[in-house]
Amino acid sequence: MSTTPYFAVEQIKRTGHFNMDSDHFHESYEIYYLLSGERYYYINDRVYALQVGDLLFINKNHLHRTTSKGRSSHERILVNFDDLFIEPLLGRGVGELPLYHGESFLLRPDVHEQGRIEDLFHTMLREQKEARSGSTEYLLALLLQMLILMTRIREAKPEPVPPESSEKQRRVYRIIEYLNKEYMQKLTLPEIAEQFYISETYLCRIFKQTTGFTVIEYLNYIRIREAQTLLRETDDKITRIAEETGFDSIAHFGRVFKQIVKRSPLQYRKQNQM
Incomplete structure (x- = not known):
């Protein structure tokens, strides 16, 4: 097991037909945010039709895959991080955050929530690129804000987004x-x-x-x-x-x-x- 804390955030835009072909489960946590386009996402043994602004939390070792919905282009932001990166949060009253319950889930934030989420993501992207002093601590603080925001959105909308069901x-x-x-x-x-x-x-x-x-x-x-x-x-x-x-x-x-x-x-x- 790596002894180096792992955190990565990336923004990618793809045109036309694209199906994910990388590892389908891993020992890091993942947050997926759809900026534009449409996608199908397989997780928790069900398939979901994603729309712009949808936010997914994928717990470690959960099987998942995203595939094309039509042939339109799409753009997404992806965050991956491991237990070692969030270790400084342990013991600080963060036990109610989603990663501690072993779940994966889909959120459908409203427009105002989407704005806050995108601001956090873009700050993460900028901080990762610039890599200034205190960057790791700042990224951890931004991630904590994201996880708290996700928890609040989920608590405010306890009814889960339904999967596809033909x-x-x-x-x-x-x-x-x-x-x-x-x-x-x-x-x-x-x-x-x-x-x-x-x-x-x-x-x-x-x-x-x-x-x-x-x-x-x-x-x-x-x-x-x-x-x-x-x-x-x-x-x-x-x-x-x-x-x-x-x-x-x-x-x-x-x-x-x-x-x-x-x-x-x-x-x-x-x-x-x-």
Whole structure:
């Protein structure tokens, strides 16, 4: 595990069709703000249609992905930070902030709230670029303001923004629930398709269209996330963990784990075991 506090903020504008292809869960927290355009965002096993001004908080190790909604351009601001960066806040009465509840959620701020949010983001961007003395402390203070503002917006609007819910999407949600429950089994695409009385081709198409993931990609992410928990919290042998998370061999497990986590299971355990 890194001993250097991590914080990054970036603003990017993209034109035309774009689907996120970077890591889909990570050990840092993320705040996503849509400045312009439209996007679909998969999080918490549901898909949301984002509109301008929407603000997402993604907790660490939560599977997520953003995909195109139409072919229009979009612009967003993204903040990532880790536990080490916010460590100075611990013990200072900030336990009600969203990151301490293990949740991810979508907020839909009003116009006035959007103005305050964008001011904070642009101050962060400027401070990161200039990197003057006291920059880390100032960025931490700005982040704390952002998290408090998000908490207040959420408290003022306790009704959550509803996910997309067409018949196709509801079917995919049922498939996702099945995969989350049965990931430890030796699942195959034909077996999953048969379970839901659909063709393998149709299964693959609607799953990718709805979530942005392939079925196998999603299944591997779920399995590896569970394996990470077992590596951190138990002394089980790696061969046993591979078996418990549905992999057909230790070699396959090691290959997929390293592809997703960028470290071997043994390296991950050494760096993260409690």
